[in-house]
Amino acid sequence: MTGYAVGNATATTPANFQAIADTGTTLMLLPPAIVDAYYAQVSNSQDSSSEGGFVFPCDTVLPDLTVTMGTGNGDGSATATIPGELMNRSISTTGSGLCYGGIQQTSDDFSIWGDVFLKSQFVVFDGSDPPRLGFAPQTDGVSSNATTTSGSPASSTASVSVATESSMLIPNGTNLGSGEGFTFAHNDPEE
Helix, strand or coil: CCEEEECCCCCCEECCCEEEECCCCCCEEECHHHHHHHHCCCCCCEEECCCCEEEEECCCCCCCEEEEECCCCCCCCEEEEECHHHCEEEECCCCCCEEEECEEECCCCEEEECHHHHCCEEEEEECCCCCEEEEEECCCCCCCCCEECCCCECCCCCCHHHCCHHHCCCCCCEEEEEECCEEEEECCCCC
8 A cells, every 4th residue: 555545535644665566364454653644534533551552432424535556656556445435343342332433443554444345345356377466446326436547537337247357447557566386466467
């Protein structure tokens, strides 16, 4: 990830760290500075040790979170918006009557993008060599403002078949990072 914006912010705040998309993780786990910036925009939110993270009154209208992937220097960077309506994970199990936030803190240099992020996108996990990960915004049931770096809307339709090579949010040649023995990139030789 290379940047983020909370709510109606017009400027993107730089952030540089590795992230993985994980279907087995419920939350979107982000560096503390990003989580703090997000909840600073949420009235009456609090980082509660007894609740195990950020909580807020359940009737709170939550802001969107926009994330940027890539550098924006012609390398095919893309943005994706996670609607605020997906940020309310659930009512707390402690009996406080507060709701638990869908984004919570992790380390400064690594994050896990779980179901909170994945529900806002059509996502393709391509197991080719090298493995690739593609995104296209959901448009059915959640609001989405994903765009390419040219400012044009990202490709999408209302069917699951949208996340094909030709409609991925991540343009050809984009290096999305690497890990132990793999690199995530969108490299379609026919583009």
